[in-house]
Amino acid sequence: MTNDSLSTSIMQQHFECKTCSTIYDKKDLTYHQNAIQKYNIRHNGLYTLLLEAITWFKADLVHIIGSKLKVHFKQSGKQTISFPCLESLFFSIFEGYIHYFNSRKGSYKCFFQEPDAYAQLTGIFNNNSNWGCKFFDNNQQTFVLLFDTQAEKEANCNLFSKRYKNRLPRLTIE
Numbered sequence: 001m002t003n004d005s006l007s008t009s010i011m012q013q014h015f016e017c018k019t020c021s022t023i024y025d026k027k028d029l030t031y032h033q034n035a036i037q038k039y040n041i042r043h044n045g046l047y048t049l050l051l052e053a054i055t056w057f058k059a060d061l062v063h064i065i066g067s068k069l070k071v072h073f074k075q076s077g078k079q080t081i082s083f084p085c086l087e088s089l090f091f092s093i094f095e096g097y098i099h100y101f102n103s104r105k106g107s108y109k110c111f112f113q114e115p116d117a118y119a120q121l122t123g124i125f126n127n128n129s130n131w132g133c134k135f136f137d138n139n140q141q142t143f144v145l146l147f148d149t150q151a152e153k154e155a156n157c158n159l160f161s162k163r164y165k166n167r168l169p170r171l172t173i174e
Contacts, residue, residue: 019099019111039101039108047088054092055126057085062131069134093124094173112171121171 015029016022024032064083090108091098097120100109112121118132125131 018114021113036099039098040096042091042095046091047086049088049092054089057089058093058125062125062128065132066134069132097124107174110173112173117171 013025014023015026017024017029017032019036022032061083064081068081087106087108094108094110097110097112098108099111101107112118121131122129
């Protein structure tokens with residue numbers, strides 16, 4: 001059996017969630033997708049906030065992201081930003097993109113990766129296409145990288161290898 005026929009056989013039995021890159025059999029993927037739909041339905045007790053408050057928070061979040069972007073390459077790599085917010089505010093901003101909910105902790109998670117991740121976040125951040133960029137003197141800039149073509153090619157060649165999937169750029173918002 002060749003590697004191509006083996007990977008085809010494996011692909012017929014397993015399916016990948018495109019958002020979180022987890023592998024499921026067909027039944028479990030359907031269950032997973034139904035759960036995701038439920039996470040994105042506003043539950044009783046969540047306040048509906050004023051549009052101005054949501055817009056203001058988005059601008060603050062973009063500012064915080066920009067402040068983490070430094071000009072020197074030694075400061076590049078994975079970054080973590082902590083920024084507290086109300087559940088109602090988080091849900092108002094990321095509704096439709098929530099991919100995980102932990103009811104015990106009361107925490108939501110959204111994952112952004114793949115080629116259209118930056119565009120999705122641009123839409124969320126009020127069509128601010130510079131949400132993940134910081135410009136410096138001498139035409140230098142730093143930016144948030146959410147898609148790497150070479151890493152994607154390596155991951156696709158090794159479909160079920162977590163080592164390669166973990167190399168792909170991903171923005172997790174929790």
